[in-house]
Amino acid sequence: MVTRLKATEPAFTGKYATGHYRGIFTCVCCGAPLFDARTKFESGTGWPSFYQPVNRRAIATAWDTSEAEPRVEVMCRRCGAHLGHVFEDGPPPTGLRYCINSVALRLKQPGDDGSAAIQAVVGGLYAAAVRIQARTPTSRAARTPAAVRRRTDRGRQKGQP
Numbered sequence: 001m002v003t004r005l006k007a008t009e010p011a012f013t014g015k016y017a018t019g020h021y022r023g024i025f026t027c028v029c030c031g032a033p034l035f036d037a038r039t040k041f042e043s044g045t046g047w048p049s050f051y052q053p054v055n056r057r058a059i060a061t062a063w064d065t066s067e068a069e070p071r072v073e074v075m076c077r078r079c080g081a082h083l084g085h086v087f088e089d090g091p092p093p094t095g096l097r098y099c100i101n102s103v104a105l106r107l108k109q110p111g112d113d114g115s116a117a118i119q120a121v122v123g124g125l126y127a128a129a130v131r132i133q134a135r136t137p138t139s140r141a142a143r144t145p146a147a148v149r150r151r152t153d154r155g156r157q158k159g160q161p
Contacts, residue, residue, distance in 0.1 A: 002101045003029055003081035006066070006073070011046025014102025018042065023109040024054065025100075030079040034058050034105070035098065043090075043097055048105065050098040051090045059098075061086065074098055 001007050011017075016025070021037040025048075035050040035058075043049035053059045057077060064073040064085065074083045083104045090097030 002103050003083070006064075006082040008084075009047075009101045009103050014047060016040075016048040016102040016105055016107065017046055021107055021109075023107050025050075025105045026108050027076040027079060027081055027083075028104055028106045029081040030076060031106070032058065032076055032078040033108070034076065034083070035100070037107070041091055043099070045097075045099055047084065047099045048102055049090070050100065051092075051094045051096055053098065059083070074100065076104075 002009055021040065023037050024033045025035040025037060025040075026033050033054045035052075036054055039050045039052050041049055041051060060075045060077045060080075062073050062075065064071050071085045071087070074086050075081060076083060081104060082101075084098065084100035087097045087099060088095060
């Protein structure tokens with residue numbers, strides 16, 4: 001409801017409202033990287049606050065005139081999900097406070113990029129290949145240089161008319 005209907009979660013109820021984290025906060029709808037956890041700060045507002053996005057292209061902004069006082073809405077640039085609002089009362093170096101709804105974010109912790117799963121699969125395939133190779137008997141005679149030359153010579157003879 002928050003991301004698609006531009007609602008706001010109640011203050012101090014969100015999962016990421018307080019505390020410090022490691023990793024990248026991504027869009028809950030599409031998984032686009034939005035904010036680095038190192039840019040999160042305690043603003044005392046009841047919502048997670050960041051002083052800058054991961055990059056300028058991660059978010060889109062637009063004027064929000066739905067309340068009595070106009071403010072700047074923050075959206076995911078990839079999917080258009082409503083994230084929250086940005087205000088000009090943040091800390092240095094930007095002076096901005098991206099006040100974001102916790103339910104619009106998902107924390108992607110370091111090492112949670114799927115590479116561990118890929119490494120496990122590749123490692124399992126390699127281990128299986130090694131076991132198969134170990135079980136396959138190769139006679140000592142087939143490995144000698146003379147045997148290799150004979151196989152090569154036979155292949156050449158078959159190709160000749």
